[in-house]
Amino acid sequence: SKKAFIFDLDGVIVDTARYHFLAWQKIAAELGIEFTPEHNEELKGVSRIRSLDIILKLGNIQASEENKNKWLKQKNEDYLAYIENMDESEILPGVVNILEFIKEKNQLIGLGSASKNARPILEKVKILHLFDAIVDGNDVTNAKPDPEVFIRAAKLLNATNENSMVFEDSVAGIQAANIANMTSIGIGDERILHEAKYNFKDFTFMDTSFIEAFID
Numbered sequence: 001s002k003k004a005f006i007f008d009l010d011g012v013i014v015d016t017a018r019y020h021f022l023a024w025q026k027i028a029a030e031l032g033i034e035f036t037p038e039h040n041e042e043l044k045g046v047s048r049i050r051s052l053d054i055i056l057k058l059g060n061i062q063a064s065e066e067n068k069n070k071w072l073k074q075k076n077e078d079y080l081a082y083i084e085n086m087d088e089s090e091i092l093p094g095v096v097n098i099l100e101f102i103k104e105k106n107q108l109i110g111l112g113s114a115s116k117n118a119r120p121i122l123e124k125v126k127i128l129h130l131f132d133a134i135v136d137g138n139d140v141t142n143a144k145p146d147p148e149v150f151i152r153a154a155k156l157l158n159a160t161n162e163n164s165m166v167f168e169d170s171v172a173g174i175q176a177a178n179i180a181n182m183t184s185i186g187i188g189d190e191r192i193l194h195e196a197k198y199n200f201k202d203f204t205f206m207d208t209s210f211i212e213a214f215i216d
């Protein structure tokens with residue numbers, strides 16, 4: 001049977017992780033909270049609302065629902081401004097090569113992202129048509145490391161969890177894939193993503209033979 005290759009979006013397919021960081025950093029700065037790239041690792045793969053809670057906790061700030069909603073709205077508006085003019089040039093190196101190889105081999109491609117902005121981003125960078133199933137932040141209730149997003153994607157693709165491979169740049173996402181018994185692939189710093197079954201700095205370090213080995 002066919003194998004499912006499930007991709008996270010932000011920081012795996014496109015370099016939007018830095019836009020999320022910049023937008024959160026602006027909110028944190030306004031609140032007088034120090035927010036470093038190290039802190040940001042904890043936010044990767046995490047839903048918008050949980051991200052804000054983590055930042056507020058960092059600053060020991062208790063906020064009203066009203067203020068929280070205001071900051072969530074502001075964060076997304078800033079983020080949308082960053083991604084407004086995105087195009088194919090912002091697809092991370094080696095990604096299209098791997099996606100096209102999976103297609104050539106007649107296997108399945110899924111998206112498993114916490115982002116509510118996933119579809120418009122895939123459209124902007126013109127690779128939406130390559131996906132056989134998309135599960136994003138509009139579809140799931142439980143945020144990574146809960147495996148819901150990947151389990152739903154595998155179901156839509158008619159693949160078992162064991163026949164699914166997940167590409168992730170976040171600790172929470174690797175944990176989610178592992179909990180679901182999927183093959184977890186860390187894309188990024190292997191010291192941070194050490195729970196992954198395999199690690200690659202980016203997709204240019206992944207040979208198509210690695211994908212082929214999972215298919216056979």
Ligand code: G6P
Binds near residue numbers: 048051113137170
């Ligand atoms: C991804 C990113 C997170 C982001 C989340 C929600 O998982 O890694 O940084 O907070 O999606 O994204 P959204 O676009 O809905 O705010």
Ligand code: MG
Binds near residue numbers: 009012044045170
């Ligand atoms: Mg990510």
